[in-house]
Amino acid sequence: MAKGQTRPHKRAWFVLLLAIGLLQAPIFAQAMVVDLETSLEQGIETNLGGRSLIVEELTTTWCVSCAEIDPYLVNVADAHASRIALMSYHPDDGVDAFGPEAAQHRIERLRAVDANLPGTPTFMVEGGAYRTGTDAWVDVQRDILDLEVARQSFTQLQFKVQQINDSIHATITTFEGHAMNGSQLTFLVLEHGKAVPEGFDNPGEPTRDRVVIATAECRLADGFVSTSIGLIHSEAPTSCTSDFSIEFSSLDSFSVVLLHENDYQSIEGQVDLGTHGALEFAYRERSSTDAWNPVWVVLGVTAFAGLLIVKKRD
Numbered sequence: 194m195a196k197g198q199t200r201p202h203k204r205a206w207f208v209l210l211l212a213i214g215l216l217q218a219p220i221f222a223q224a225m226v227v228d229l230e231t232s233l234e235q236g237i238e239t240n241l242g243g244r245s246l247i248v249e250e251l252t253t254t255w256c257v258s259c260a261e262i263d264p265y266l267v268n269v270a271d272a273h274a275s276r277i278a279l280m281s282y283h284p285d286d287g288v289d290a291f292g293p294e295a296a297q298h299r300i301e302r303l304r305a306v307d308a309n310l311p312g313t314p315t316f317m318v319e320g321g322a323y324r325t326g327t328d329a330w331v332d333v334q335r336d337i338l339d340l341e342v343a344r345q346s347f348t349q350l351q352f353k354v355q356q357i358n359d360s361i362h363a364t365i366t367t368f369e370g371h372a373m374n375g376s377q378l379t380f381l382v383l384e385h386g387k388a389v390p391e392g393f394d395n396p397g398e399p400t401r402d403r404v405v406i407a408t409a410e411c412r413l414a415d416g417f418v419s420t421s422i423g424l425i426h427s428e429a430p431t432s433c434t435s436d437f438s439i440e441f442s443s444l445d446s447f448s449v450v451l452l453h454e455n456d457y458q459s460i461e462g463q464v465d466l467g468t469h470g471a472l473e474f475a476y477r478e479r480s481s482t483d484a485w486n487p488v489w490v491v492l493g494v495t496a497f498a499g500l501l502i503v504k505k506r507d
Contacts, residue, residue, distance in 0.1 A: 320466025
């Protein structure tokens with residue numbers, strides 16, 4: 194060290210590393226999961242978010258390999274916390290026990306870019322490469338990590354969920370981002386623990402999870418609600434970004450996902466299928482992984498590394 198140059202305090206390295214660890218914490222922030230015992234009558238507003246990546250699954254109730262992995266998807270979603278919003282599309286193929294129109298609508302959105310969809314189970318992260326088969330999750334994990342690094346900005350979203358009589362209302366409360374022409378806000382309703390009706394081929398559990406059953410889309414360019422499927426009502430009296438809302442029949446357990454994504458006309462023009470922002474509100478039982486918070490792992494490793502540096506310099 195040159196004469197007269199001030200030697201940095203040895204503990205400054207520890208502070209710097211701890212700060213880096215804290216900056217990583219939002220990546221692992223817990224998604225909003227509300228216990229089933231909690232009343233929704235007063236309404237619950239999500240935290241401000243939007244960083245989540247969407248993972249879309251093509252699946253069927255009659256698919257043997259799908260049935261093998263479906264019971265684990267709740268734990269997978271919880272382990273990733275708010276990093277991902279995982280949703281399952283069951284096709285209207287005349288064989289699947291559910292075949293919701295809303296899920297078929299989302300499948301047709303994928304077909305607008307690539308008409309040749311693969312078999313099931315298939316996963317896509319932000320509309321990217323197809324990852325097919327029961328061993329596909331390694332590639333899915335890699336896609337998630339790559340996109341987290343690549344994503345420099347995202348639309349911040351917030352919405353409120355409230356039960357009024359026998360229906361659930363979800364209304365956007367915050368939109369912070371670019372209200373781009375050629376994009377839309379999309380509400381998706383997912384049912385947890387959806388029972389497979391008798392009389393259908395079912396090689397798996399009696400229920401399926403994260404089944405997309407309803408959706409509404411609001412075009413930002415003109416504030417028009419262009420799609421409303423499986424809902425009691427949807428509207429945007431003022432604009433998509435200020436009061437876009439949906440109403441659906443009350444469910445025992447569900448999630449509502451709000452997306453800012455490119456609209457149908459844009460993706461037909463080969464614009465990216467990925468989202469600009471995504472946020473999930475889940476009303477369901479918590480899995481055992483909810484008690485584990487990866488933030489403490491990040492901070493623990495950071496602190497340990499900092500202490501090693503301090504000790505070495507001592």
